[in-house]
Amino acid sequence: QVQLQESGPGLVKPLQTLSLTCTVSGGSISSGGYYWTWIRQHPVKGLEWIGCFAYSGSTYYNPSLESRVTISVDTSHNQFSLRLSSVTVADTAVYYCARDLRKGFDYWGQGNLVTVSS
Amino acid sequence: DIQLTQSPSSLSASVGDRITITCRASQSISSYLNWYQQKPGKAPKVLIYAASSLQSGVPSRFSGSGSGTDFTLTISSLQPEDFAVYYCQQSHSFPWTFGQGTKVEI
Numbered sequence: 350q351v352q353l354q355e356s357g358p359g360l361v362k363p364l365q366t367l368s369l370t371c372t373v374s375g376g377s378i379s380s381g382g383y384y385w386t387w388i389r390q391h392p393v394k395g396l397e398w399i400g401c402f403a404y405s406g407s408t409y410y411n412p413s414l415e416s417r418v419t420i421s422v423d424t425s426h427n428q429f430s431l432r433l434s435s436v437t438v439a440d441t442a443v444y445y446c447a448r449d450l451r452k453g454f455d456y457w458g459q460g461n462l463v464t465v466s467s
Numbered sequence: 468d469i470q471l472t473q474s475p476s477s478l479s480a481s482v483g484d485r486i487t488i489t490c491r492a493s494q495s496i497s498s499y500l501n502w503y504q505q506k507p508g509k510a511p512k513v514l515i516y517a518a519s520s521l522q523s524g525v526p527s528r529f530s531g532s533g534s535g536t537d538f539t540l541t542i543s544s545l546q547p548e549d550f551a552v553y554y555c556q557q558s559h560s561f562p563w564t565f566g567q568g569t570k571v572e573i
Contacts, residue, residue, distance in 0.1 A: 396511065396554060398563040411562040412468070445510055451558045452517060453501035457510035 351375040353446050355461040361440075362467050367433040371446030371458055378427045380404075384449035385429045387420060389442040390460075397442075401449060402429055436465045469493050471555050473566035480571060484545045488569045490538045490555035499559035502531055502540045505568075506551045514553075515540060545571070 357369035371385070378385060386401040400410035402422050410418050419432040433440060444461045447454035470493035480486050490500065498518040503511035513522045515531035518538055528543045542549055550573055555566040 395567050396556075396565040398556075398565070400562075409561045413562075447510075449558070449563075451499070452520070453503070453513035453515075453522065453556070453558070454511070455513055455522070457512075460510055 351448065351456045353448065353456055353458040355444060355446050355458040357444075357461055357463070359462055359464060361436055361463060361465050363437055363465055364435055367431070367436050367440065367444075367463055367465075369431045369444055369446075369461055369463070371429050371431075373427045373429075373448075378422060378429060379424050382450055384409075384451070385420075385422065386447045386449045386454060387431045388445045388447055388454070390445070391439075391442045399431065399433075399444075438465050441465045468562055469496060469557050469560055469564050471557055471564055471566040473553075473555060473569050475569060476567065477570040477572060479573065480545050481573070482545055482547055486542050486545060486571065488540045488553055488555075488571075490533075490540070490566050492536045492538075492557060495535045496557045496559035498534050499557055500531075500533065500538045501556045501558060502529075503554045503556065504549075504551045505554065511554060542571075 352374045354372045361367045381404045384401040384403050387399040402420050417434045422429045441464050446458045448456040472491045474489045500518045502515040505511040514525050514529050519531045530541050553569045
């Protein structure tokens with residue numbers, strides 16, 4: 350059974366960089382066909398796709414965040430990571446990692462609440 | 468970006484009711500439309516992918532239809548565990564986008 354688990358700080362100061370890691374177990378992150386994805390959900394609001402690392406080696410980002418986002422993969426540790434720079438209060442959200450086959454996000458992490466506050 | 472508009476934003480229903488949620492895309496997305504259910508404090512769960520395919524393990528009372536720009540999610544007989552928020556999501560063109568959600572309440 351595939352499992353995803355986010356890890357990282359729950360509190361980040363304004364203008365600093367948010368860093369989260371997603372550890373994948375029960376399957377290889379190098380398996381073909383998948384898009385390893387980050388999604389966030391603002392408090393009491395809907396879902397926002399942040400971006401993904403595709404099996405082809407390409408990365409795709411939401412244009413609204415592209416200038417501040419980096420998604421990378423560490424195959425040796427079966428992990429992928431999110432870095433979001435210059436955060437503001439508007440970046441306070443629950444951050445999810447997920448696996449995507451273009452058939453929906455079939456596996457999700459449990460979510461990591463990140464609060465931006467001084 | 469492709470905009471997805473769900474309707475209604477919320478609805479009240481009773482156990483046993485048949486309900487339908489609509490998702491309209493701002494441009495054609497063929498059948499690249501997925502539906503999710505989210506309960507409080509939990510990650511969303513995929514119910515339907517590719518507009519009409521039932522995800523493994525999802526009860527058959529859930530069904531999806533549509534193509535192009537208009538899609539529907541139907542629950543044929545609402546069960547107590549179905550009260551949740553439902554989202555549509557397109558995987559036709561980056562950036563993937565979600566609808567704003569439909570809250571199904573008792």
